[in-house]
Amino acid sequence: MRRGLNGKWAVGAALLAAAPVQAQVLTPVGVAEANTAAALTRIQALNPKLNAVIAVDPTALDQARALDRQKKARGPLHGLPILVKDNVDVAGPLPTTAGSLALKDNVTGRDAPFVARLRAAGAVLIGKTNLSEWANIRADASISGWSAVGGQTRNPHALTRNTCGSSSGSGAAVAAQMVDAAIGTETDGSITCPAAVNGIVGIKPTVGLVSRTHVIPISHSQDTAGPMTRDIETAARLLTAMAGSDPADPATKDADARKTDYLAALKPGALKGARIGVARFATGWHAGVDERFEAALAVLKREGAVLVDITTGPDRRPIRDGEFLVLMTELKADLNAYLASTPANVKTRTLADLIAFNKANAGAEMGLFGQDQFEKAQATKGLTDPEYLKARETSLRLAGKEGIDKLLAEAKVEVIVAPTAAPAWFIDAVNADQSPGGGIGGLAAVSGYPHLTVPMGAVRGLPVGLSFIGPAWSEARLLALGYGFEQGTPGLKPIPQFVDKVEDSAEVQRLFAPAPR
Numbered sequence: 001m002r003r004g005l006n007g008k009w010a011v012g013a014a015l016l017a018a019a020p021v022q023a024q025v026l027t028p029v030g031v032a033e034a035n036t037a038a039a040l041t042r043i044q045a046l047n048p049k050l051n052a053v054i055a056v057d058p059t060a061l062d063q064a065r066a067l068d069r070q071k072k073a074r075g076p077l078h079g080l081p082i083l084v085k086d087n088v089d090v091a092g093p094l095p096t097t098a099g100s101l102a103l104k105d106n107v108t109g110r111d112a113p114f115v116a117r118l119r120a121a122g123a124v125l126i127g128k129t130n131l132s133e134w135a136n137i138r139a140d141a142s143i144s145g146w147s148a149v150g151g152q153t154r155n156p157h158a159l160t161r162n163t164c165g166s167s168s169g170s171g172a173a174v175a176a177q178m179v180d181a182a183i184g185t186e187t188d189g190s191i192t193c194p195a196a197v198n199g200i201v202g203i204k205p206t207v208g209l210v211s212r213t214h215v216i217p218i219s220h221s222q223d224t225a226g227p228m229t230r231d232i233e234t235a236a237r238l239l240t241a242m243a244g245s246d247p248a249d250p251a252t253k254d255a256d257a258r259k260t261d262y263l264a265a266l267k268p269g270a271l272k273g274a275r276i277g278v279a280r281f282a283t284g285w286h287a288g289v290d291e292r293f294e295a296a297l298a299v300l301k302r303e304g305a306v307l308v309d310i311t312t313g314p315d316r317r318p319i320r321d322g323e324f325l326v327l328m329t330e331l332k333a334d335l336n337a338y339l340a341s342t343p344a345n346v347k348t349r350t351l352a353d354l355i356a357f358n359k360a361n362a363g364a365e366m367g368l369f370g371q372d373q374f375e376k377a378q379a380t381k382g383l384t385d386p387e388y389l390k391a392r393e394t395s396l397r398l399a400g401k402e403g404i405d406k407l408l409a410e411a412k413v414e415v416i417v418a419p420t421a422a423p424a425w426f427i428d429a430v431n432a433d434q435s436p437g438g439g440i441g442g443l444a445a446v447s448g449y450p451h452l453t454v455p456m457g458a459v460r461g462l463p464v465g466l467s468f469i470g471p472a473w474s475e476a477r478l479l480a481l482g483y484g485f486e487q488g489t490p491g492l493k494p495i496p497q498f499v500d501k502v503e504d505s506a507e508v509q510r511l512f513a514p515a516p517r
Contacts, residue, residue, distance in 0.1 A: 054127075276415055449474075455494065
């Protein structure tokens, strides 16, 4: 597959196996329709294999034509096709379902504030991406990337492998170059993990930089939306457009003062002299990932960074324990508030209603896994519960001031790097997710600090990512350092092969072949 001279994707019989093109150049005036048509063509060709896109907006081409008629650029994203995770409200005919049949009629007719910002910058909102249903908060044992509405999302690097979650479709769609940019949301790992295992860039901003209004919630303490893109430059452009205060979201009160032009931060030589902490305590759980991590560290050092080993990290067990109670308690309160704002024809108005709906529709909704987390959330005692308040204070302190902040200060570094996640695991309908885990993204999630992941190569054809984590509001610096790494590793991004399994790839087939006799 290649891009033709007219700017559209050339589609042929070998589309699924063809090498992808370089990331789309952000569009000049007059080609919004061509870019949108190209994206829609690629979605039509690839989505039956991947289930990455849950719905295409039938008004997408009309949006693009309206931009073309303006004869001037609306903003820095003019004519860029973007997909949005289907737990975010987008004005138009598409419902916001969170992947659940309970919300199949949830056509809100409203843009989330950050979506409105993307439109104002010239983006074309062309559809919704599949996700782990309810952003992977329904059951302890679940399959990332599965939803009742969208089915099972598949990894374009090996179709029997998982995409991680919960922003599964956003990660797979960008990796397959359906679009160069999609929106994900994260509570803990839901942007960075799917970005890493699909081989793309993902950034979870500081909680409060991007509005959460009209986004189906899990936790007001940890939720945020963020860009998932082919490269750092596109991520910086999107984040610049998305960031800003929203009177309806108190967490964003400082966003206008804190946001900046993230694209302007991307300057050559950012790594020279940068003191970077190496989270040695977050390695050793996968030999192939460790090998790629060491190669990434060599690049950072070659580009002028000063690396400082950090051998001991915080005890993450009490952080995880506190986080779970926080998520369960806030899920009930926050989801009830969102459901109360939906159109009258949505009959599930509370978490209790959703639990009853799933039981009544168990064949479609609970054939693969249950809803024990929903039930645990329903049993919580509310936002004034002393146990909840203590859990939030403890987990926030241990992950933030006594976690990331302490690690940075003691090592005298400005950011910490670590492997983001394990290579993609098998989609397993019997045993559910079987990821070996890894990384330190949970500290950034609980503290609300920013987390950037950048491709650092592949293990047997399966992508792995390099995490950059810093203090609150350090997005510009993380992007600058990530850009330095990206520029120092041309050609490192894994190319999707769309093989059924890793063992079908040319690399592994060569290793499996017997020695010549």
